[in-house]
Amino acid sequence: MAEKPYTANDVAAIDAAKFQPLQKNTNEEREAIATPSLTFFQDSWRRLKKNKAAVFSIILLLIIIAISIITIFVSPHDPTAQNVTFTNLPPKIPGININGLNGYAMVGGELVDKYAAANVPDGTYFLLGTDGLGRDLLSRLFVGTRISLLIAFIAAMLDIIFGVTYGLISGLLGGRIDNVMQRFLEILSGIPNLVVMILMLVVFEPGIFSIVAAMAITNWIPMARIVRAQTMKLKDQEFVLAATTLGESRLKIAMKHVLPNISSVIIVQMMFSIPSAIFFEAFLSFIGLGLKPPSASLGMLLSDGYKTFLFLPYQMWVPAVTLSVIMIGFNLLADGLRDAFDPKMKE
Secondary structure, eight states: OOOOOOOHHHHHTSOGGGOOOOOTTHHHHHHSOOSOOOOHHHHHHHHHHTOHHHHHHHHHHHHHHHHHHHTTTOOSSOTTOOOGGGTTOOOBOTTOOOTTTBSEEEETTEEEEHHHHTTOOTTOOOTTOBOTTSOBHHHHHHHHHHHHHHHHHHHHHHIIIIIIHHHHHHHHHOHHHHHHHHHHHHHHHTSOHHHHHHHHHHHSOSSHHHHHHHHHHHTTHHHHHHHHHHHHHHTTSHHHHHHHHTTOOHHHHIIIIIHHHTHHHHHHHHHHHHHHHHHHHHHHHHTTSSOOTTOOOHHHHHHHHHHTTTTOTHHHHHHHHHHHHHHHHHHHHHHHHHHHHOTTOOO
């Protein structure tokens, strides 16, 4: 049976209070943008904050860098002061009565208070102990961390200056010039870093300058190759071709169009190069080709602690743990930045 159609009287009988008319701005509200507009780096920072390991690494590295800077002006002891009566003292932390952290050590099978035996004045503590020359290990650890970070950041700046410039020129010019520049890179990359370092020591004295000079010769090559590849990928894009058609110089195209679009790749590669530079400096100092005493670095502290590791293991464990923490922190941060800058990463 067919339903009875509604009539005008039925419609009039409907309670009008049950219905609310649409607002005039309903369409505008529906079309309005609910979330704020974000730039590329703002969106990348939003992604990075979701990576807990990267955020923890940022906080940890900032604390280490801040301590390294503050201890330039405030240090527990003079890192270069030698005192032969205080040699090889174990760590002693006030308020902690745990063997190994209270100034006691095993001597001839007996637990001996090394601080009392060395007539250390009351109120004098060496939180990480002393080395074979009576120098405070904590103060030298601060200095060594600062020098290692300084060398690493200088190496990162060299990567940006040489690697980015070389890669941009090679990628934008292309053709025969690019071919010649890449063959030159292959020649440089075939020279081992250790050989370069030995040659630097022939010309210069061991020190920060010789280490940085060795890094400046070969360590920027990976950055140059990555920048070249990204530049060649972008130079055929429409916005670069349009700028070329409008008469923009290659310098302006590189600075205004190519470089901003590959900045994320440069930052990630720079973050990966920092732990590599720290390890390179530590390796050179460990084998005796790095800094010279009384300067200190993490590699030198490892080298000194290695000599007495069987009897005084804390002298090697402390710089080894510090070096490991710094390298892991930079690697986790670089990995987080790589994921954050990747626009195709799944949320």
